[in-house]
Amino acid sequence: MRYAAITDRLDGLGGAKWAVHALARHMAAEGHDIIELTIGEPDVPTPAVLIEAATAAMAAGRTGYSNGRGEPALTQALAARYTARRGRLIGADQVMCLPGTQTTLFAVLMALLGPGDEVLVGDPMYATYAGLIAATGAKMVPVPLRAEHGFRMQAADVASRVTPRTRVLFLNTPHNPTGAVLARSDIAALADIAVAQDLWILCDEVYEDMVFEGTKFASPMDDPALADRVIVASSISKSHAAPGFRSGWCVGPAEFCARLLSLSETMLFGSQPFIADMTAMAVSAPSPVAAGMAERFKRRAELIFDVLDGRAGLRVNRPEAGMFALVDVSATGLTGEAFAMGLLKDKQVAVMPGESFGDALAGWIRLSLTQDDARIVEACGRILCQATGLQERAA
Ligand SMILES: Cc1ncc(COP(=O)(O)O)c(C=O)c1O
Secondary structure, three states, X not given: OOOOHHHHHHOOOOHHHHHHHHXXXXXXXXXXXXXXXXXXXXXXXXXXXXXXXXXXXHHOOOOOOOOOOOOHHHHHHHHHHHHHXXXXXXXXXXXXXXXXXXXXXXHHHHHHOOOOOEEEEEEOOOOOHHHHHHHHOOEEEEEEOOHHHOOOOOHHHHHOOOOOOEEEEEEEOOOOOOOOOOOHHHHHXXXXXXXXXXXXXXEEOOOHHHEOOOOOOOOHHHOHHHOOOEEEEEEOOOOOOOHHHOOEEEEOOHHHHHHXXXXXXXXXXXXXXXXXXHHHHHHOOOOOOHHHHHHHHHHHHHHHHHHHOOOXXXXXXXXXXXXXXXXXXXXXXXXXXXXXXXXXXXXXXXXXXXXXXXXXXXXEEEEEXXXXXHHXXXXXXXXXXXXXXXXXXXX
8 A cells, every 4th residue: 555755754763762761661561670761751740739620620521622722711821921931922812722842843843844945953852853844844954962062052053054945943942852951142143043044933942941940041932023933832741740631832923823723623623621721720820840840850960960970981961951961971982872772781771872862962871860869879870880891891
């Protein structure tokens, strides 16, 4: 039988990146005591008040069809939140609710890109971005994010990659996997290029509420001069420890949202009113869990730094936000993939290979910060032991 080209474009972009994680889960199911530092699940349950709000809404009959944009109470709550945070008026007609940041990014990119177009995106990048872009048929143009610049995107690296076909500058701040947070000045320099070249700016801000103490979040949406070209995407998955609810949104120009509406209605035919009610409550007050996660994740990143940085040739990148820390294992002579696979088999610690996030992280591994402090320290001890053993064998 014949299939559409999109299935070819996405072929191989899914499973291979997660091979270590999949094997770790398999080994755990067989009874091995694996320290799992692969994926970014929040380390606390969804707050009880939100579960109760969703349950009460279901019991109250909020289980019928919805509309394609999102329940009015939620689009209004999000408009109020972004108006307060960005310091300029954002209307409910500038909001679209979709199931999670992932679906939102998919829909937004489908609305902006097609075959022949180019999209600039930082490398390393979140593991699903290559697939999101490939789905549209557009060409992904990686912009290297370098450790020496704190993994923050540099305007000169963007400028040298813009062509007449470039349509979208795809940002992610706070960034996964590097934990980098773009400064206001970084955004201003990138914005100058976007304006000069008439580009859309799409910004994935799913970690906005998980910025560590000492770092300040900035969004391209802060700048009113960019109002007609910026779209931000986010959700309650991380901020409210609620990834399974699949509740996200984008905020952008009203005309863009009107265009996206037909796509959303065609794809989804509306959302779930009981989830919308719970999300409206969630986004109308500070998250009860985000600050605690940010504090714990910062502390654990410091623990990793203290145990590993400068030992056995390892180098640790200190994140400014989010759920992950990066370790450069290239001194062992192995790729991130080979190191991660060996670490799992020899020491029962599961980490993500840097290569799963793009060529720029070859020779790195990513550790999630979501296990408790003692498990993190234990995992670091095993990582150090593995790295030392590899170096001794090589010597
Ligand atoms: C950068 C980034 N964007 C999007 C997502 C997906 O978020 P959501 O659960 O809202 O779809 C993740 C999840 O890990 C992420 O790290």
